Amino acid sequence: MAQEIIVVHGNGTLAGEVQVSGAKNSALKLMAASILAGGECIIRNVPRISDIEVMAEVLEQLGARVERNNHEGRDEHTLTIDTSSVNSFETPYELVSKMRASISVLGPLIGRFGSALVAMPGGCQIGARKIDMHLKGLESLGVEFGIDHGYLKATTPHGLKAAHVVLDFPSVGATENMLMAAVVAEGVTTIENAAREPEIVDLANMLVEMGARIEDAGSSIIRVTGVPIGALHPCDHATVGDRIEAGTFLAGGALTGGPLTVRGIDPSYLRMAIMKLREMGCTVREGDDFVTVTREGDLRPVEIQTLPHPGFPTDLQAQFMLLAACAKGTSVITENVFENRFMFAAELARMGADIVIEDHHALVRGGCQLQGAPVSSTDLRAGAALVLAGIVAEGETRVHKISHIDRGYEDYVGKLRSLGAEASRELPYRNHRATIRVETEC
Numbered sequence: 110m111a112q113e114i115i116v117v118h119g120n121g122t123l124a125g126e127v128q129v130s131g132a133k134n135s136a137l138k139l140m141a142a143s144i145l146a147g148g149e150c151i152i153r154n155v156p157r158i159s160d161i162e163v164m165a166e167v168l169e170q171l172g173a174r175v176e177r178n179n180h181e182g183r184d185e186h187t188l189t190i191d192t193s194s195v196n197s198f199e200t201p202y203e204l205v206s207k208m209r210a211s212i213s214v215l216g217p218l219i220g221r222f223g224s225a226l227v228a229m230p231g232g233c234q235i236g237a238r239k240i241d242m243h244l245k246g247l248e249s250l251g252v253e254f255g256i257d258h259g260y261l262k263a264t265t266p267h268g269l270k271a272a273h274v275v276l277d278f279p280s281v282g283a284t285e286n287m288l289m290a291a292v293v294a295e296g297v298t299t300i301e302n303a304a305r306e307p308e309i310v311d312l313a314n315m316l317v318e319m320g321a322r323i324e325d326a327g328s329s330i331i332r333v334t335g336v337p338i339g340a341l342h343p344c345d346h347a348t349v350g351d352r353i354e355a356g357t358f359l360a361g362g363a364l365t366g367g368p369l370t371v372r373g374i375d376p377s378y379l380r381m382a383i384m385k386l387r388e389m390g391c392t393v394r395e396g397d398d399f400v401t402v403t404r405e406g407d408l409r410p411v412e413i414q415t416l417p418h419p420g421f422p423t424d425l426q427a428q429f430m431l432l433a434a435c436a437k438g439t440s441v442i443t444e445n446v447f448e449n450r451f452m453f454a455a456e457l458a459r460m461g462a463d464i465v466i467e468d469h470h471a472l473v474r475g476g477c478q479l480q481g482a483p484v485s486s487t488d489l490r491a492g493a494a495l496v497l498a499g500i501v502a503e504g505e506t507r508v509h510k511i512s513h514i515d516r517g518y519e520d521y522v523g524k525l526r527s528l529g530a531e532a533s534r535e536l537p538y539r540n541h542r543a544t545i546r547v548e549t550e551c
Contacts, residue, residue: 113534115508115522117499119481122529123365129355129373130156130519131348135308137213138285139315139348140164140190144217145289146319148343149191155348156519163208170204172196202228212240212282215263216289219252221338223265226257242276242283249274250294271296271335279304279417285312291333292321298333305329306418307378311349318344352378353424354518360428361497362402363391364435369528370401381421385411389432410438410475415446427453427494434462435501436475444469453491456484460502481506486513493518500530
């Protein structure tokens with residue numbers, strides 16, 4: 110069947126309140142961590158998105174039972190994962206190639222079985238995102254790797270042993286895999302230059318609830334005291350709110366003027382993004398679990414550099430490039446994390462934006478009036494930003510390849526419509542701005 114597209118009619122409206130879903134980048138790793146429990150874990154506030162379904166299939170291939178409690182009277186955002194019957198440590202290429210986060214089963218499989226056979230990861234095409242740091246960190250714990258017909262084959266011939274590991278870069282994935290293996294390594298493991306994202310803290314909190322001993326998660330140095338695998342047990346854990354979804358809606362509120370409130374998010378997770386919204390002329394109000402953005406004057410230009418947390422998140426770069434394109438003045442955006450993430454600029458330029466790319470810098474000359482156009486999602490966050498662009502563009506915007514958006518945003522169109530946007534999902538073959546005239550001669 111032909112893939113759906115999102116059709117947006119620009120009405121310049123996004124206002125009201127929206128509840129963010131659980132964090133995709135956290136829930137996926139919590140699901141992987143359940144392998145270590147060897148029993149029935151309950152994970153709450155799990156978004157209904159395609160990446161979660163792929164991870165569920167990965168776990169089921171390993172022998173786990175995964176159920177979404179969507180029966181009458183049950184919460185459809187709760188997963189029950191029983192890993193007591195996991196009897197395999199091999200993940201099939203057909204699933205792993207769909208989603209990069211599948212590599213996160215590497216650490217828990219090694220932790221539980223001492224072995225793993227995992228295909229190389231897939232996901233968005235926004236950069237090389239090699240897994241060298243994952244492997245180097247795990248090797249420090251006593252893991253040996255080989256290649257077996259295109260799969261990573263991991264073994265622990267002498268068991269998992271604690272180590273002091275210094276990561277070359279604060280990689281989120283490498284930190285997570287290290288954590289999930291180190292919790293059962295003999296001794297005290299220190300991870301230096303660790304990733305500090307809120308999703309790391311969420312994973313560490315769940316592991317601690319399972320019986321692990323972890324200190325200082327969320328700082329650049331994490332200490333893990335290993336426990337026997339039998340000391341870990343199932344738990345009941347709620348996923349943190351999705352800071353990137355929240356940031357996306359806040360960018361939409363800044364774009365239209367709002368007022369727009371996102372609920373279900375800790376504002377501290379978005380400290381740098383909130384600071385940039387204020388620099389661009391927005392008024393931002395913060396509460397315990399909500400953020401409200403409004404704007405009355407013109408958007409002002411800004412300088413942004415993407416960096417690991419607590420720096421400006423690369424996953425909000427496209428949304429803020431859109432804001433810069435509509436600002437009065439010239440902005441400079443520097444992408445320091447993923448080398449191909451500026452592919453979005455070419456799609457935004459189709460709508461009238463003036464953007465010049467030089468290496469990993471983007472010069473955005475603002476003040477443009479965006480025009481509706483057919484565009485394509487180049488990755489998850491770019492797709493979400495293109496839909497926002499359509500809301501303030503003149504005429505109709507048709508966003509293709511929305512499977513990228515479905516990977517990370519639950520009911521994105523529905524939430525935008527609840528805020529006043531004119532958007533819908535449609536099949537692409539509807540006759541669009543085309544008239545066929547047949548002339549005959551007598």
